Amino acid sequence: MTGPRVRFAPSPTGFFHVGSARTSLFNWLFARQTGGTFILRIEDTDTERNRDEWHRGIIAAMAWLGLDFDEGPFLQSEFLFDHVASAEALFANGFLYACDCTREQIDERIKGNAKPGYDGHCRERHVARSDATALRFRVPDTGTTVVHDMIRGDVEFPHDSYEDFIVVKSSGAVLYPLANAVDDRTMEITHVIRGEDLLPTTPKQVMMWEALNHCPEVTPVPHPLYAHLPMLVNEQRKKLSKRKDPVAVESYRDQGYLADAFVNYLALLGWSPRGDDEIVTRSTLVEQFRLGDVSHSPAFFDVRKLTHVNGEYIRALSIDEFIEQSAPWVRPWTTGWRPGDREVPWTKEQFSEELFAKVAPLVQERVATLGEIPAMVDFFFQDEVSFDEVTFDKTIANDPVGRELLRSAITTFETVQWQASVLHEATLWMGEALGMALRKSQAPIRCAVTGRSVGPPLFESLELLGREVTLTRLRDALARANA
RNA sequence: GGUCCCAUCGUCUAGUGGCCUAGGACAUCACCCUCUCAAGGUGGAGGCACGGGUUCGAAUCCCGUUGGGACUGCCA
Numbered sequence: 128m129t130g131p132r133v134r135f136a137p138s139p140t141g142f143f144h145v146g147s148a149r150t151s152l153f154n155w156l157f158a159r160q161t162g163g164t165f166i167l168r169i170e171d172t173d174t175e176r177n178r179d180e181w182h183r184g185i186i187a188a189m190a191w192l193g194l195d196f197d198e199g200p201f202l203q204s205e206f207l208f209d210h211v212a213s214a215e216a217l218f219a220n221g222f223l224y225a226c227d228c229t230r231e232q233i234d235e236r237i238k239g240n241a242k243p244g245y246d247g248h249c250r251e252r253h254v255a256r257s258d259a260t261a262l263r264f265r266v267p268d269t270g271t272t273v274v275h276d277m278i279r280g281d282v283e284f285p286h287d288s289y290e291d292f293i294v295v296k297s298s299g300a301v302l303y304p305l306a307n308a309v310d311d312r313t314m315e316i317t318h319v320i321r322g323e324d325l326l327p328t329t330p331k332q333v334m335m336w337e338a339l340n341h342c343p344e345v346t347p348v349p350h351p352l353y354a355h356l357p358m359l360v361n362e363q364r365k366k367l368s369k370r371k372d373p374v375a376v377e378s379y380r381d382q383g384y385l386a387d388a389f390v391n392y393l394a395l396l397g398w399s400p401r402g403d404d405e406i407v408t409r410s411t412l413v414e415q416f417r418l419g420d421v422s423h424s425p426a427f428f429d430v431r432k433l434t435h436v437n438g439e440y441i442r443a444l445s446i447d448e449f450i451e452q453s454a455p456w457v458r459p460w461t462t463g464w465r466p467g468d469r470e471v472p473w474t475k476e477q478f479s480e481e482l483f484a485k486v487a488p489l490v491q492e493r494v495a496t497l498g499e500i501p502a503m504v505d506f507f508f509q510d511e512v513s514f515d516e517v518t519f520d521k522t523i524a525n526d527p528v529g530r531e532l533l534r535s536a537i538t539t540f541e542t543v544q545w546q547a548s549v550l551h552e553a554t555l556w557m558g559e560a561l562g563m564a565l566r567k568s569q570a571p572i573r574c575a576v577t578g579r580s581v582g583p584p585l586f587e588s589l590e591l592l593g594r595e596v597t598l599t600r601l602r603d604a605l606a607r608a609n610a
Numbered sequence: 611g612g613u614c615c616c617a618u619c620g621u622c623u624a625g626u627g628g629c630c631u632a633g634g635a636c637a638u639c640a641c642c643c644u645c646u647c648a649a650g651g652u653g654g655a656g657g658c659a660c661g662g663g664u665u666c667g668a669a670u671c672c673c674g675u676u677g678g679g680a681c682u683g684c685c686a
Contacts, residue, residue, distance in 0.1 A: 138686050170686065230684080243612065243682070261684050279615075288613040288682090296684040303686045327614060327681040357616080364678060392622095395635085399623050403634045422623075424616050425679065432622065432636040442649075493648045503647095551645070558645095569645040581647040 131163035131317045138170045139181035142375040143188035146359045146367055149393045153356060154320045155194045156416040167199035188376050192386050206310055210301035213309045216345050218262060222338040223294055225260040244290030262295035272330040277354040277418045284330040308332040312348045323355040354418045357397050358425040381466035383497025388440035392433045396426040406439050438495035449491045450484055456497050472501050473508035482507055485591050489583035512578040512600055522570040524608045528561055529571035536572055537601050545594050547586040575604030
């Protein structure tokens, strides 16, 4: 196996961030397209968090999105020994030095300094290591480090803009920049594809990588290539915040976004397929994706467009697929996975799979997310119609002609052949007799039967509902208006 | 403050010196279709941040300005 080796290295946070999903996707696309290897490595250091559960969350979310990895999942904590060994090698070769300064001492000393950050106070002090000393990297005073970025080209960072940063905490814990680089070395990562927010720390990693290659006891490893993806931002053009912005992939799944649609939309953020079509298959994505084509500027995560893309995918489903995909929202008791925080407005006893199968084609082209389905078909399964009061008042309670039409419908529907086209015709001429266009005359019936002003096609719905239920609801609505 | 990144319709983007009177998609507006709502169809409005260069010719190259963002922790 000689292809590229890429890794997705999320830190567990309790949910899967859309930015992480995009990073993961781009890594995956690159690996799949180049015949490379996609590795999942969970960066679980510095955490007393509930790891097991959160690891499972990341893995479940990736599985849902169809981002399968070839190696892993690895946990960064498994490699603690390597991190320490590398740090010791760097120290032994003079790249690291011990420092016993406290934050307060440093702040006090650097108050008037032109250059912010640590002042290198302990560089030549040869402080004895203890549980109060941290290890800092000796950053060269002059020169620059160049990051070779596949998206942005070469980016040059002057060394004097970096302080002697801490590599090993006084507790002995090896910090992210080194731990991450060491893991990349042991996994022989060839391409580091990650968010642009990591660009400024890259020179640190490049410097340490280079230093490691100069340690005689360490096996040299070629530097990886980097690719820093543009940030995903909110409407304020700020990096997506997990506190303020809706960033949990799981919540999109709960709302009824399809994995393929989500992936398709994510791919459109910072990249675009050839031609005018934006709705493209996963294999097209894999085929056409090029890291070098990735945009340089941040992208706004636009839920409205996501929703549109999702609608396209829903409508493209076969009716059987649509029914199957709807299951978690309409009959969760039959499914292994069910959307969180979502109540189904009917009981298992009230629901009918046969009826839903007949209703499904009517709603498939009317929803943009699967989560919208229950509210659109609830009247088929609920015993009591739940009325939208504004609509009820407008079309029935405050409309004498509407009530007149209802009375006429009750009579007519008693005997008419129970078929959508016939009901359609009957309503047409009943309305004409009262001087109403069909768009007017269908309104009170719709409200009486469904409780709402909008919904699936009325006459097909009546046909499916049956004569008895329809007549009962028409009478009840009239009674309700008189009450 | 320092370092770095970025800059095409409101949004996501195409565009890599002439094919641009700048293309597509979402959103928006109008009309058509229509039993409601969608979907669909047609059409409209809407953009190269600004200023200098380079060039016969710049959305495309260079510089500056302005604006936005990221980073700047004994977090990752």
